[in-house]
Amino acid sequence: METKLTHLDKNDNPTIVDVSAKQVTYRTATAQSIVVLPDEVLQHLVNGELQTKKGAVFQTAIIAGIMAAKKTGDLIPLCHPLGMDNCQVTIQMSANNEVVITCTASITAKTGIEMEALVGASMAALTVYDMCKAMSHDIVIKETRLISKTGGKHDFNRS
Template identity: 80%
Template sequence: MLSHLDNQNNPAMVDVSAKAVTWRTATAQSIVVLPAEIMELLSGGELQTKKGAVFQTAIIAGIMAAKKTGDLIPLCHPLGMENCVVTIRVSSAYEVVIQCTASITAKTGIEMEALVGASMAALTVYDMCKAMSHDIVIKETKLIEKTGGKRDFKRA
């Protein structure tokens, strides 16, 4: 049986009442590919547009979104995150690498918060740059690592 279905195959929130409280962390990553004309605006590790500082705004958006994950995903438990850090760096090939790490002491995992945070930060980069080009690609969003709970995970 899938964890989000009850005995009658109806959607259901997972009952975590019997689970142990453990320290849990999760890191997710999104990659945004920007065209050369946008990347030429990069200065001092920040991308400035008419809308303002792109990376700083994306970091705030990612944190805000991670805090709202339980409101956005129907069967996701509302969690009071203890920490959320969004980092942004530019790699080769015009890629903006966004990572969101969330942590909590709880009965359920926090990987959805990390994934939502990274995703929203990527969408914010798109939104702030779309006036200059629509040739922007959000290439991938994936879980990088999670700890705590039943099993740990680390992408090789």
């Protein structure tokens, strides 16, 4: 079975996807990024927050993630500019001392919001890196992936 790429026209030229015939539905997407911090950074973790000379790392990363999600249409070529209904970024430490960043975005529209959630989680992870790099360059952004999406042609949920 051949999969047709949605961002190519009949002449294989780049194009934005025409969503004019799609139904408006409530859509959500959740993405996650995981950041691994070395011990020399983790020793600055106090009451669930990393404090650096640049300020509160997780609080700044949350704001950066939301701001980036709002700009997704400007950052990703051929991505529709969307006015999100909501965007939530959460950051917590896992049992493995990894920083788990989750971005959930929602919209009532004709097109999905997965890219906004992925961009939000990614930018929050990059902000953690930027704010902590003076303490160590051994920071690893281990993975960014879609966790779930609802409201389009196909729902998705990573078990």
